[in-house]
Amino acid sequence: MARNTYKQDERLDEPFNFKHLLRAGVYIKKYAVKMIFALVISALGGAIGLLAPMLNQKALDDAIPNSNMRLLIILGIALAGTVVISVILTTIRSRIMIKVSQGIIYDIRKDIFAHLQKLSFQYYDDRPHGKILIRVVNYVNSVSDMLSNGLINVILEIFNLIFIVIFMFAVDVQLSLVVLCGVPVLAVFMLWIKNKQRKAWQAVSNKNSNLNAYLQENIVGARITQIFAREEYNAKVFEELSGDCRKTWMTAVRYNNLVWPGIDTISVIVRAAIFVFGMVVFSTAEGPAKTVGTIVAISSYASRFWQPIMNLGNIFNTFINNIAYLERIFQTLDEPVTVDDAENAGIMPEIKGNVEFKNVDFSYEEGKPVLKNVSFEVKPGQSVALVGPTGAGKSTIVSLISRFYNVNSGTVLIDGEDISKVTLHSLRSQMGIMLQDSFIFSGTIEDNIRYGKLDATEEEIRNAAKIVCADSFISAMEDGYKSEVRERGTTLSQGQKQLISFARTLISDPKILVLDEATSSIDVQTERALQTGLNNMMKGRTTFIIAHRLSTIKNCDIIMYIDDGGIVEAGTHEELLAKHGHYYHLYTAQMDEKGA
Ligand SMILES: Nc1ncnc2c1ncn2[C@@H]1O[C@H](COP(=O)(O)OP(=O)(O)OP(=O)(O)O)[C@@H](O)[C@H]1O
Ligand SMILES: [Mg+2]
Numbered sequence: 257m258a259r260n261t262y263k264q265d266e267r268l269d270e271p272f273n274f275k276h277l278l279r280a281g282v283y284i285k286k287y288a289v290k291m292i293f294a295l296v297i298s299a300l301g302g303a304i305g306l307l308a309p310m311l312n313q314k315a316l317d318d319a320i321p322n323s324n325m326r327l328l329i330i331l332g333i334a335l336a337g338t339v340v341i342s343v344i345l346t347t348i349r350s351r352i353m354i355k356v357s358q359g360i361i362y363d364i365r366k367d368i369f370a371h372l373q374k375l376s377f378q379y380y381d382d383r384p385h386g387k388i389l390i391r392v393v394n395y396v397n398s399v400s401d402m403l404s405n406g407l408i409n410v411i412l413e414i415f416n417l418i419f420i421v422i423f424m425f426a427v428d429v430q431l432s433l434v435v436l437c438g439v440p441v442l443a444v445f446m447l448w449i450k451n452k453q454r455k456a457w458q459a460v461s462n463k464n465s466n467l468n469a470y471l472q473e474n475i476v477g478a479r480i481t482q483i484f485a486r487e488e489y490n491a492k493v494f495e496e497l498s499g500d501c502r503k504t505w506m507t508a509v510r511y512n513n514l515v516w517p518g519i520d521t522i523s524v525i526v527r528a529a530i531f532v533f534g535m536v537v538f539s540t541a542e543g544p545a546k547t548v549g550t551i552v553a554i555s556s557y558a559s560r561f562w563q564p565i566m567n568l569g570n571i572f573n574t575f576i577n578n579i580a581y582l583e584r585i586f587q588t589l590d591e592p593v594t595v596d597d598a599e600n601a602g603i604m605p606e607i608k609g610n611v612e613f614k615n616v617d618f619s620y621e622e623g624k625p626v627l628k629n630v631s632f633e634v635k636p637g638q639s640v641a642l643v644g645p646t647g648a649g650k651s652t653i654v655s656l657i658s659r660f661y662n663v664n665s666g667t668v669l670i671d672g673e674d675i676s677k678v679t680l681h682s683l684r685s686q687m688g689i690m691l692q693d694s695f696i697f698s699g700t701i702e703d704n705i706r707y708g709k710l711d712a713t714e715e716e717i718r719n720a721a722k723i724v725c726a727d728s729f730i731s732a733m734e735d736g737y738k739s740e741v742r743e744r745g746t747t748l749s750q751g752q753k754q755l756i757s758f759a760r761t762l763i764s765d766p767k768i769l770v771l772d773e774a775t776s777s778i779d780v781q782t783e784r785a786l787q788t789g790l791n792n793m794m795k796g797r798t799t800f801i802i803a804h805r806l807s808t809i810k811n812c813d814i815i816m817y818i819d820d821g822g823i824v825e826a827g828t829h830e831e832l833l834a835k836h837g838h839y840y841h842l843y844t845a846q847m848d849e850k851g852a
Pocket of ligand 2: 650651652772
């Protein structure tokens, strides 16, 4: 997948493709009965509302000229009745439809979120997160409206139009034909303006998506922005993106503003024609052929006649946009889960801890190999340290053990089982991984530790925290373990975050432990205290430790020096020192630094 950025528009100029709409049927099916009920109610309400001009006609032509008070009162009550019934039916409909559209939003969001959680790291590496967010939040909202109210409205408006025509012809055929003469003019105008509007709104949504992507990136990177005093530059980029949004929006609104005056003009001309034809053209020697009531009724139908046509045009437009959104949503749902359970994947038995790489090749991007033919074996319970220069591939090796990415060739085996043949859940649930950047979720500290074992008791949480030396700083906080931490743990120091992650990992009782720079931000004294806890934690578990501070890994059973896509040296601390190779140089350089 090509990488997308905030600078690139997403393609949204798809032709109207019913395929996506049909596929959306799965989300609508569940609510079909409710929707049909709403439709019937609305149709009924619409038909009742259309009786009004007829009642008016009767009043003008019959009751008033004949001073028939009784008829006038009955007609008045009937007129009021049509309004009341219409209102009641509309209210019932909107209640039903709110439930339906919220249900659809819920269902689609649930599916997208479940799918997003399964997508590999690579998916998130490849696109701005803001553009993923806008799909889950905005696109789903607007699509759900189309799938619920939109669909019903299409049917209703068509019914409405048919009813209006029938009622109108029932009142007077000749004048109705005059009204229909306006249709071709309207059609031409509509086709022109709708096309313009559609393009304009697509541009708006593209620019909004870009702005969203940029904004999201900058909220996350706000600190770096300030550190590098990039505010001014960023503001300029933002202004540009924002300006694009404004420009496209203004164009779209300009077209929107043309619609009603255009329609009104046509409508007024048609109504004038009704009067002219009704009073003059169709008149006979005895005077105008049409009664005042007829002319008023037809004129009233004529003005109602444009509304459904216009609405259908609007719905058509939103459909076009929304179908493009729907395509985005389905595209996200169809995004292949590249790292997924194999067919007939087995369950990883309880891990003893033998880890083996057999001729593993790996690259994040084609043509840029990161690991080349890597092979090694670690026995259960052994501790392995990975050292080497930045970008050598240490984190990559450990992320392959949990199968966060698939290897290009070769195999990763745990206890002799090829990890690509077992379920991800059975594999990962037995691994404890502390990544380079310890992520803290919003919630309490306790919640964050409990993330490792959902049914952990407070006692267990406290014990885990004690072992990793986190208890003292947590207890010193005002609310202790119940202290709220914000998203990404901004209220905690880097070291505190690492200690909490330690407790989280420990409590999950992993069979294989991976510590990627897990102690890099912890001060030397705490680290020393932590060492005992860490030793306890490592007992009986195969452990992989990546650390730049070599004092932390000196006692590991195996130290592997990684460089240039492979293992350059491997052995114990003493063996490697005796070798006078890469490790020796690295180690002596650090010792010198300390001495200096
Ligand atoms: N998600 C990614 N997409 C593309 N390339 C990546 C990705 N992650 C890492 N790389 C590249 O893979 C190589 C190995 O990265 P890795 O993170 O394994 O290094 P490392 O040894 O852990 O380095 P450090 O000590 O700095 O953490 C680097 O050249 C890096 O640029
Ligand atoms: Mg790393």
